Each structure stands twice: as structure tokens, then as C-alpha cells.
């Protein structure tokens with residue numbers, strides 16, 4: 510029996526990507542367990558989903574900052590994730606920039622999912638950027654997190670078409686379907702690369 514990969518998940522929103530990871534684990538296509546879920550806001554659905562699934566779920570104290578991710582908060586959660594034995598940290602709709610000391614504690618082991626084919630459309634509302642730009646194609650990217658915004662090395666991408674009648678919401682919905690299948694596959698791929706699993 511292979512060792513399960515221990516995942517930590519950080520999110521700020523609905524947590525549909527975390528749900529997709531949980532579903533892949535339940536379906537047996539990802540040999541992992543989510544050991545800790547953290548959010549920077551107390552009232553978000555990702556925490557509710559986690560608790561309903563019986564997962565450990567906690568709020569990150571960001572010292573009252575709305576968007577900044579203070580170094581002391583990062584240090585605190587890095588130790589929590591370490592203590593929980595986390596192998597890979599998955600950002601799933603987490604809206605703050607992860608920098609040092611998180612990157613030092615989990616080198617090459619922090620992943621993000623972004624709703625575009627990076628390097629196209631980094632930053633906020635990438636699906637809207639694609640529609641406004643009249644792009645013919647978009648998609649999603651799972652990448653390593655580095656100190657930039659959506660700039661780290663790409664692990665896997667998935668493409669979706671953009672139709673002339675699309676608006677931001679319809680494209681986002683199509684991209685999210687692709688995200689839900691991509692993220693668990695990218696985690697499994699990285700686990701093999703890092704030799705967490707053969």
C-alpha cells in the first residue's frame with residue numbers, strides 16, 4: 510500500500526477545487542488525504558465544506574489586513590502545515606500572495622490553480638480578461654508558486670474554447686469544469702516527480 514500524500518489547502522472562496530480534490534480522493538484516482546484546510550476569511554464556504562467532510566479547518570489570522578499576507582501570519586501557518594505533516598500545499602482560490610517564509614518552508618511544494626493558459630492573463634478575473642480580449646481559447650494552469658503573481662513554473666494546463674457568445678460568467682463556468690479535472694491530476698503528477706509516490 511502506497512503512502513498517502515498529505516495535502517494542505519488554502520482558499521478564500523467557495524472551495525469547488527478543494528471539492529474536486531476530495532472527490533478524486535474518494536474515487537481512488539488520487540492517493541492523498543487533506544490534513545488541514547486554512548482560509549483567510551471565517552465565513553467562506555470552503556471552510557464549511559471542509560468541516561462537513563470532517564476535515565480540520567481553521568481561519569488564518571491576517572492581523573486585520575484585507576489583502577496583505579503578513580510575514581508573521583505566513584510563518585504561523587507554515588509551522589501549522591509542517592506540524593500536520595503536509596507534503597504539498599494547494600492554493601485553491603486563495604486571494605493573497607504567498608511569499609517568504611512560506612516559500613522557504615515548502616520549496617517547490619506549493620501549487621496554485623489559475624483560470625487561464627498562463628503566461629496569458631495573470632492576475633484577477635482572468636476569464637473576463639480573455640472575453641474582453643476576444644481570445645479564441647482559454648483554459649487553466651496548475652503551476653508552482655514563486656514570489657511573483659502567477660509566474661511560477663507550469664506543471665499542467667487544460668484548454669477550453671471561448672465562443673463568440675460567451676460572457677465572463679459562461680467562460681468561467683467552462684474553465685472551472687476543466688480546473689476540477691486538472692488539479693487532482695497535477696497533484697498526482699507532482700507527487701511522482703517529487704518521489705512522494707512511485
Ligand code: GRF
Nearest residue numbers: 522523524525526602622624
Ligand atoms: C478558481 O477559478 C481558481 O482558478 C482561482 O480561483 C477560483 C477558485 O474557485 N484561483 P473555488 O473556490 O475553487 O471554487
